[in-house]
Amino acid sequence: MVADLYSAKVRESRAYLSLLLTPLQWVVDVPSRFAGEVSDIVVDRSLLVKENAKLKSEALLLERKVQQNDALWLENNRLRQLLKGSQRVDEAVELVELIGVNPDPFQHQVIINRGSENNVVLGQPILDAGGVMGQVTEISYYTSRVMLITDARHALPVEINRNGFRTIAIGKGELDELELDHVPDTADIQENDLVITSGLGGRFPRGYPVAVVSEVIRDPGQQFARVRIKPTALLDKSRHLLLVNMPESKVIPFEEVK
């Protein structure tokens, strides 16, 4: 056990062991995959038509936003150039699929279907449609393990979107709640504020939504305000996830951080 905690060699053997277990994980995943396909087949036609219409209108709205976004992005870069600031680089993302969940309820981890053979790197961020999900903490050959942001051992540098107030979101081991750490009583945080990644620490890209403030408790008897936030990502439901490829220079090697 001590060897596993402190030596990299043992971690390799762990990758071999989980390679042996990979087919087992695939087999376990088959029923839910199958159920998904069946519900695709036996779906009602009117439901499909309705869904199609809804998606079309959504796509239209999003396209309009993207048009605006492109223009804004270019303008922003031009302004930055004028100010001789550094340009922001767009991150590339890759669609990955969730194939397993850690059976231990104390640890919030999921398993995705990409591993070292697909150039996954330790510490790579994972998103879903709603926002940040977590980061890669363990890599095998064809699978890797992702620690969710709600894990009790996870912390994430964030800021409040409205005013840029920086703080840290701490996981508590509950799937629908995180907490902001060391927030002064006087800090300008309100309910329904959007919390986004601040990009500090270099692990996560800047500006992705993390959570919405659900409750601010200011107790005069306490040194800090308690701020409870609710993650925007569907941590226990999403099946299709995005693996973010950070620009090379930005990823801080895992060992260095330790």
Next chain:
Amino acid sequence: MNAGAPTPSGGGGLIILATFLVGLMLSQIPLPYFVEWARPEWVAMILIYWVMALPHRVGMGVAFFLGLFLDVIKGSVLGLNALSLTIIAFLTLLLHQRLRMFPVVQQALMVMVLVGINQLLFHWMQAFTGYTGDNLIFLLPCLVSAVLWPWLFVVLRGIRRLFRIK
């Protein structure tokens, strides 16, 4: 290992391995969040059965390697489950002659104690490596395991008799 009558080798081993594989699969099937706390410890239960029924074939070595696989599945430090399952196998080896004599209900109680020891050891050691828990809900699986034991016992005994594993 077996000094007694020559036993038909091969087949039996594969069947035992298959039951363990099913156990490993059952222990990682995704469950709703609130049911996950009550997930029975399949691998530990199957191990207890085989050690009880065939102590000359399934012992602490098997338990150790099973534990390694369970560690990889649960993402815990390599060796946590290996150690706790080895200890369970050892205790079952000590008790196996008495366990065989017990009626099924009494066996289930013993299984509860054994799986409970497994859970306690596992979470105690998890606490060393970073996780801090605050309640005793992690003991729930041992209760569920005990409730399921009679059925598991009957099924595994059926398998053992069907394939004449000795």
